[in-house]
Amino acid sequence: MISLDLLLILAVFWIIVTWSLLNKIRLRKMLSRARGLWALDLAGLMIHGAVVPLFQSLIIFGALKLIWPIGEGLLTLPRWISFFVAFVVVDYAYYWNHRLLHQKKLWRFHAVHHSGQVFDVFTTSRNSALTTFLILYVWFNGIMFFLLSNREAYIWGVAVSNALDLLRHSGIAKWPRFAPFTWFISPRDHAWHHSEDMSDVNFGGNLNIWDRIHGTYHGSENLPHQIGAPLGQNLWSAFWHGIPSGENQ
Numbered sequence: 001m002i003s004l005d006l007l008l009i010l011a012v013f014w015i016i017v018t019w020s021l022l023n024k025i026r027l028r029k030m031l032s033r034a035r036g037l038w039a040l041d042l043a044g045l046m047i048h049g050a051v052v053p054l055f056q057s058l059i060i061f062g063a064l065k066l067i068w069p070i071g072e073g074l075l076t077l078p079r080w081i082s083f084f085v086a087f088v089v090v091d092y093a094y095y096w097n098h099r100l101l102h103q104k105k106l107w108r109f110h111a112v113h114h115s116g117q118v119f120d121v122f123t124t125s126r127n128s129a130l131t132t133f134l135i136l137y138v139w140f141n142g143i144m145f146f147l148l149s150n151r152e153a154y155i156w157g158v159a160v161s162n163a164l165d166l167l168r169h170s171g172i173a174k175w176p177r178f179a180p181f182t183w184f185i186s187p188r189d190h191a192w193h194h195s196e197d198m199s200d201v202n203f204g205g206n207l208n209i210w211d212r213i214h215g216t217y218h219g220s221e222n223l224p225h226q227i228g229a230p231l232g233q234n235l236w237s238a239f240w241h242g243i244p245s246g247e248n249q
């Protein structure tokens with residue numbers, strides 16, 4: 001049975017895809033991807049949508065249950081705190097996790113995500129397979145699913161974060177200018193993060209407050225001229241472990 005949180009993510013995904021199909025320019029851009037890049041992006045979506053949940057529920061959950069059986073369901077939190085942890089606390093940790101991935105030594109793993117020159121919903125999960133496991137919340141969410149006695153509110157926090165991730169990569173240029181929308185990283189803010197000349201801004205996932213506090217926020221009325229730096233020829237390496245140093249700096 002499909003749960004409501006999964007339905008939310010699927011609905012947001014298909015609404016954005018339909019919206020893209022209805023506009024000739026957006027559709028042409030979307031279809032302009034080379035076949036190898038389609039494979040990379042669809043594989044990324046499969047990893048994010050199926051492999052990660054399986055990894056969390058089978059490997060992390062299973063391993064913890066084996067080593068620490070009494071830990072399962074040990075943590076009881078009020079629903080709003082569970083949601084807050086998944087949506088706000090994890091978001092702040094992700095902000096630093098993301099900044100670290102922009103450091104010289106780790107950039108090769110993250111560069112694949114910044115290689116999309118077409119900014120649409122299919123580039124949301126463009127990542128090398130290995131990089132997926134360098135993202136803190138993949139592990140943390142698995143541990144929380146194990147520890148919480150009532151997981152529903154936490155899962156909603158994760159689902160809304162995933163829906164916003166899809167929106168951020170949708171290429172939607174207009175974003176409401178009133179609260180609470182102004183609290184979030186908009187698709188335009190994230191487009192600047194993917195821009196060729198100014199990627200050290202807007203590291204946040206859900207909320208823009210972390211970028212505002214740490215001086216990395218860049219708000220603009222315009223979209224950047226150029227998005228993404230193209231991948232080299234080695235898509236196989238890009239898919240598994242990232243881009244060799246120097247190939248995409």
Ligand SMILES: [Zn+2]
Pocket residue numbers: 098102110113114193
């Ligand atoms: Zn980045």
Ligand SMILES: [Zn+2]
Pocket residue numbers: 113169190194
């Ligand atoms: Zn992105």
